Amino acid sequence: MHEKVLPGNSKALLAEIDSSGSDAVRGWVLAGGTGLALRCGHRISVDFDFFRTVGMDQPALRDALGSIDTYETLQDSERTLTVLIKGVKLSFFQVRDPFLYDRDPYSFFELADIREIALMKLVAIANRGSRKDFVDLYTILRDGPILQDYFRVLPEKYGQERINAYHILKSLTYFDDAEGEPMPHMLEPFNWEECKAFFVREAHAIILG
Known part of the structure; x- marks a missing residue:
């Protein structure tokens, strides 16, 4: 994977989330521009868009992020949570659309094909x-x-x-x-x-x- 596409604060944040130990941050699939950049290495990307098709525990997810640092909530609605934490925007979406292709494990999540x-x-x-x-x-x-x-x-x-x-x-x-x-x-x-x-x-x- 092309980790050079991630700014230092983004890489550090991923490591902190990974070490949080919360089940709420497991089982997500990273797609979007950052998911593609990690695979292709074509550009810098700073935001993270995570997806899953099964239920998301938003209170537990908020607690897990809050244990890392204070954050600003940009959107908190049914099946969607977007926050700004340590200068990095994280979005979590529960979607109904299936994943058609296999994913690859990476950090605490999987990378979309x-x-x-x-x-x-x-x-x-x-x-x-x-x-x-x-x-x-x-x-x-x-x-x-x-x-x-x-x-x-x-x-x-x-x-x-x-x-x-x-x-x-x-x-x-x-x-x-x-x-x-x-x-x-x-x-x-x-x-x-x-x-x-x-x-x-x-x-x-x-x-x-």
Whole structure:
């Protein structure tokens, strides 16, 4: 794994959570940009997005985090807890969507498969595509399965009734929101214009069949 993608305070926080001994922090799956960065080493990533499909014990989770340090609660709702602790944002989500691919153990959690993260990034872009989401998905697609392969698998993860393929394809060619955001701190050469052209080309190829 590419631990160079984690700032020092993030690595230290993971170690403290791991040593807390609380069952509430076990059984989570790390996905999102940091999960991908640990696998690919393409950029610095500071936030942690953890997921699980079984019930989460939010009071126990809050107690476990509170035993490490005081924290600011950014969101505390049913099946979601997001906090800022020691300058690091941690999000915990209980989701109904199954994990389709095997995960790898890492620290106190498991790392989502790159293909799993790609499916989640497609849905994130459909909701509101950030520049980081485009950068991450492009990084995956440059060296892995083609975009159309992921569209075939999306219904298996999210259900056919929740997938609007045409809307997702349109979102892959809409960059207005992303253009207003800074580039992530990249650890390898990256061309934003090539990234945009890639998605336009791939989306049009799927639409035209």
